[in-house]
Amino acid sequence: MREWYFKLAFFKRRIYRHAFNLHMNAKKILESADVDAVVIYNGSNEDLNFYYFTRLLYGGIFEGSLAVISEEGVKVITSILEEQSAKKGSNEVLIYRTGEEREKLLREAVGSANRIGLNYASLSMSDFNRLKKIMGEREYVDVSEKIMEMRMIKDEEELKNMREAAKIASEVADIMPDFMKEGIREYELAARLGYEMFRRGAEDFAFTTIMAFGENAAEPHYLSGARKLKRGDFVLMDFGARYHHYNSDITRTFVFGRASEEQKEMYYTVLEAQRIGIEMLRAGVNGRDVDMKVKEYINSTKYKDRMIHSTGHGLGLAVHDHIGLTSLKDLILKENMVVTVEPGVYIPGFGGVRIEDDVRILKDGVEVLTSAKKNELIEV
């Protein structure tokens, strides 16, 4: 949305490309799921697939809006309040003023389609019953996995937004040491981090920032609290920016003051584990093997069994977009998947180190989207 005002020429070009992508995506999901139409309802639960198919990424809230995907393309059914936002895309836009009008538009948009695909992964039971009542007796099919298969492979527009989200987070990670001072509280430093992301154009947090000092860094799911920063503390920050609905997710760990030998050993162990993981990544590799290899390395050091989570997850419209690098499940990596690589070690009562980057899978390696410094443990 931000760029909207200045880049009209670019925008026109973009519309054209959108139209192309959308027809491809629309065609693809209808074929792969073998349905006559797909109905995405941004209802009582937000459905990220609404943005995926409509590419309405540049403004608008779209609560209660629907996307109907059929041979005719993508139709957006939305309220009068969203008319301007909806028309920024390349979809057919149908405007309602009342609930009855919305129902009528939906029935018309699905027409005589019999097999209707729905996204069971986020559609609530209430909304399913509502849709069934409006559309009547048809065959309803779960297409959530088929959509996810498509979403796992990012196209150029998605990658462009993810690169920007990663750039914002990386810049902020690099300047955060400037704001660390004795006595600052975790939530104050987290507030600063948010400010620095938003003024660089982040539209939202990708997720609630984790800002953990000292012993709190040992809890992977800690958020932030009133703990004050003191000399010798670890500072672990795990955060991300959302840009045009796409997310980044980065972790950096610093030491405030001089690092102890133990802190250094933890840091360089994790850094090496991450290097091993990233080096393995390319199309055709199984994510499970990457997680196993990373843990095998950690377990060969004094930090045996101290890595208590998986190596990484898929990233995109959702922060946990899809299964990534985990020994719990097979995932054969493909070109243009984006996954996080985030080994960590944790010592309860002492602290923890995690280093996380976002990488795009290529045929023969990776493109690392995040670029914040990490090769030396930074002592602030």
Added chain:
Amino acid sequence: MREWYFKLAFFKRRIYRHAFNLHMNAKKILESADVDAVVIYNGSNEDLNFYYFTRLLYGGIFEGSLAVISEEGVKVITSILEEQSAKKGSNEVLIYRTGEEREKLLREAVGSANRIGLNYASLSMSDFNRLKKIMGEREYVDVSEKIMEMRMIKDEEELKNMREAAKIASEVADIMPDFMKEGIREYELAARLGYEMFRRGAEDFAFTTIMAFGENAAEPHYLSGARKLKRGDFVLMDFGARYHHYNSDITRTFVFGRASEEQKEMYYTVLEAQRIGIEMLRAGVNGRDVDMKVKEYINSTKYKDRMIHSTGHGLGLAVHDHIGLTSLKDLILKENMVVTVEPGVYIPGFGGVRIEDDVRILKDGVEVLTSAKKNELIEV
């Protein structure tokens, strides 16, 4: 979470009170929905009812966690990563390490209960199928409306958190004029607003901040963009803080520089409309009548038909917690409901004014939770 470190004595007292509340809530939902147990699954969709019944408001993420409510009280089934956070509450905590363990714990927790209540309003179709597979043939019942009826009436702990959320937002609304300067962009001012909320203890935005300058203030669903502030602009900000999972929602409209006569007339028309609305509020009044009365006033001025949304909505764990003040639906107001009162008028191409406060319904009137200045149009 923030207060956790300093208020242990208070916390102990709180645990005791929790236990009392929880048993009340647990008892109430089992009786009113006539079920043997209620299962809340914080699965593919976040279910705010998880926090409502467990009162785990002070830290933790609880992805994939379950709450089982039965005659025995509330049981929380959560992963080893959340063990510490889960034990901060007064529920029975059951820890799993694997998916199989989670399934087993769920089966044990529901025991021989036959009629199982589920929250259809957020439970996804996929998760419903998953739960059915784990728990087997039983009678499943939608209890979403029964829970919502309970949630509409806030208890002391909820009000305490909402007051704090409202206080943070009000303080920030009052200081925002200090940061308005010629040429600042909407998203930059929104970034500052976020920073000021977070450093005062907000744990999240209640929703994406609306920061609209000049003509952008005419779009009620506008978010923020790169528009620069210039003399004579409206500055409309609609935002809220989340504190211990409870939300505030406030709107203030300023003029940067000297206000024109038209701007003043819009402002004082909206202010009077809000006064009329708030004055009507008390237990027993129908929200529909309030919306109609507010619009009747607006329609008696030169801004006829310029108020294109309802007067207000319920507020709580969700920002749009429940139906509020809208001519679309009846709602007999009850003591300890919290609703927003937010009339506005919008002139496309020129701008808009909205003034919004959060109010708690009392027997004979209201408690206004938000306190930012509004009685004079502020010219910055």
